Amino acid sequence: MNPSTVFFGLPAMDPEKTESEKKTMNRRGMRTSMIAIGAAAALVLTGCGGGGGGSSSGSTTRGAITGFGSVWVNGIEFQTGSETHRKLLDxxxxxxxxxxxxxxxxxGMVVTVHHGDGDDHATEIEYEDNLQGAVQYLNTTDNTFEVLGQKVRFGGTTNIEHGPIGDGFVVEVSGLTASDNVIDATYIDVKLGESDEFEIKGYVYSVGIDNTFRLGPLPGVSTVTVDITGVTLQDIPGGVLAAGQFVEVKTRSLTTGSFPDAVIHATEVEGKKDIGHSEDHDDHDNHDNHENHS
Structure with a gap:
């Protein structure tokens, strides 16, 4: 399969690499990529972090990572150290x-940072993607594509790793949901290997009488239908789906139809702990430039 690609990124350099290594990485194109659209500048990471102390956890902050040198989220530099747990929940x-x-x-990863009340020492950083699956209906006019029936929008500030992207490419997406129920991607990872199991997380909107339910990226939002015929529900209270539950849906096939009328034929539905996805509103709806820190 040789799907067409539509954009190419600029390699992000590791500050600890030598100039020779940087040139070699540039030629190979195997490092982190960024979308280059119009005159948008690539994000430049100039610090990696990992030198602060810890404290007792009492508060949480959720948002997209905008830089390192510790970890920057929502304009706050959270200090990290040997006691900080960085959890990849997927x-x-x-x-x-x-x-x-x-x-x-x-x-670009949207994370939940656990920290002490009134301080900036991160005790735990949790990351969980929105979805992972094959790109469908790539549209270069409005910079959108669909994954498992959910429309995703990208822009000049979307961090893309291991790009480029094309129809049929498997991607992992993290981002915020705009007012039109489209996920504004802040982070996209193009998977380099083949994958035959896809997943999407979201909130049950309504449950039908025909072994289906509607799913959305936020509570009270409906963007895709899930067919659960023959599927055993896992970690669902009482084994009964209800509106508002946060779930992960897995499938081995592409959706039929397109946003917002696509249908996922599920192989597994599992109740999940909500680490704050309900807060993932995109208040700007226009991919405002991220502030970069070093």
Whole structure:
């Protein structure tokens, strides 16, 4: 399969690499990529972080990572250190000790930061994607595509790793939901290997009588139909779906139809802990430029 690609990124350089290594990485094109659209500038990471201390956790902050040198979220620099747990919930990984933040996390990932009341010392940083699946209906006019029936929009500030993107490419998406129920992607990871299992997370909007339910990226939002014929529900209270539940839907096939009338034929539906996805509104709806920090 040789799907057409539509944009190419600019490699982001690791400040700890030599000039020779940087040139080699540039030629190979195997480093982090950024969308280059119009005159938008690529994000430049100049610090990796991982040197602060810890404190007791009492508050949470949620938002997209905008830089390193510790971890910047929502304009706040959260100090990280050996006691900070960096949890990738989709894979079950938990990184602490002397690990550098930028080797585990990436700019654009929407994360939940646990920290002490009134301080900026991160005790735990949780990351969980919105969805992962094959790109469909790529539209270069309005910079959108669909994954599992959910429309995704990208722009000059979307951090893309291992790009480019084309129809049929498997991608992991993290972002915020705009007022038109489209996910404004802040982070996209193009998967380099083949994958035959896709997943999407969201809130149950309504439950039908025909083994289907409607799913959306926010509570009270409906964007895709899920067919659960023959599927055993996992970790669902009483084994009964209800509006407002946060779930993960897995499938091995592409959706039929397109946004907002697509249908997912599920292979698995699992109740999940909501780490704050209900707060993931895009208040700007226009991909405002992220502030970069070093």
């Amino acid at each position: 894979t079950g990984e938990d990184h602490s000790g002397g690990v550098q933040d930028c080797t585990v996390l990436s700019v």
